Amino acid sequence: MNLTRLFCEVDDFCNAFIPEWEKTQLNDGCKKRRRTRSLSPSEIITLIVLYHSSGYRTFKWFYTRHQHLSQAFPKLVSYNRFIELLPDILIPLTFFMKSRCATGKGIAFIDSTPLRVCDNLRISRHQTFKEEAQRGKSSTGWFYGFKLHLLVDDCGQILSFRITRGNVDDRKPVPSMLKNFIGKVFGDRGYLSKKLAALLALDDVELITTLKKNMKPRVLAAFDKLLLRKRCIIETINDQLKNIFDLEHSRHRSLTNYMINVVASLVAYSYQDKLPSLNIARKDLTPLL
Incomplete structure (x- = not known):
């Protein structure tokens, strides 16, 4: 990932979005000090996205042991202070990811993937997401x-993209x-x-x-049958998100930071040099669509 490109695009977005977003926030009428922080929202977003593309599996190790962070960000705060600043960037980060979403050109694949917050044996003892998480069932079994x-x-x-309860x-x-x-x-039978x-x-x-299995077969065009077999592309994307971009783990301690982790992994994925693709020539699809 090109760090300069990432920061410039995040900074341009934040400079345009945050002032307009702050105008819509309610004010309780009390005067508050607005001290300039060492790290700007753009730098915080850049750091959290950079972590998800770094290969590290623990953010604390990435933040405290990555050798080049202090060179790129000379005003780094302590790890504990950085965690305190994270909740402020949830909304800008989410809208930045929405700005990264493509518009689509006639073909799409849809699917859901479970985000487990703990092992099934620990459900009764789990407290962090006790009010938000729910039990669900996927093709691989039950999860929480x-x-x-x-x-x-x-x-x-x-x-x-959407994030829902299980x-x-x-x-x-x-x-x-x-x-x-x-x-x-194109989707699986869960969308039938x-x-x-x-x-x-x-x-x-x-x-x-x-x-x-108990339904009668239906007539489909050859083109639709072919693409229905290519739904594996979204399974590949889900696999990359979980195994490369650290989408799913059980070490979260707040809902806000959990959502930041999910959205930041999507942003990191969108900055890949090479995305999974079916390599279909668009000119060949025009008469079929």
């Missing part, structure tokens, strides 16, 4: 935590995720629903899913 819903295109770019139906966030998309969306397909059809979105 949250779900990350992703919409990606055939070039591996993220088009939209017990939320995969089909619930689909209409909002596809709000600005037109074309064909005539009502949902009819609702999306009103917005020129065709939902194509695999069938359950």
Whole structure:
């Protein structure tokens, strides 16, 4: 990852977004001191995204032992102070990721992946997300935590994302995720629903899913059958997010920092030099779409 490019793009976004965002915040009428901090929001976001692309598995080790951080960021604060500053950048970081989302060109793949916050044997003793996390079931079994819903295109770019509790139906966030998309969306049997397909059809979105074993086969165009078999691209993306960009671990101590971890891993993924892709020539797709 190019650190200079990352910081410049984050800084340009923060300089435009944060002043407008602060105008919308409520004021309690009390005068407060606004001291200039050693680290700007742009630097905090850059550091947390840089961690997720660094290969480290513990942020404290990255922050305290990475040799080049002090050279790039001469005003680094202590580790404990940095953790205290993190909650302030949740909203700017989330909107920065939304600005990184692509628009889509007619083909998309949708799927959800479980975000476990603890092992199943420790559910009864887990306290950090006791009020937020829920039990859910995926294709690999039961889990306790949250779900990350992703919409990606055939070039591996993220088009939209949502974070929900673990017990939320995969089909619930689909209409909002596809709000600005037109074309064909491919998903697994978890998205099978005539009502949902009819609702999306009103917005020129065709939902194509695999069938359950007890259902009669249906007629599909050869092009749709081919792309339905290529849903593995989103599984590859989920695998990279968890194993390369540290999307999922059980060491969180607050909900805010947990959300920052999830969104920052998506930003780090979007800055990859080479994204998973189906290598489909766009000129060949125009008559089929």
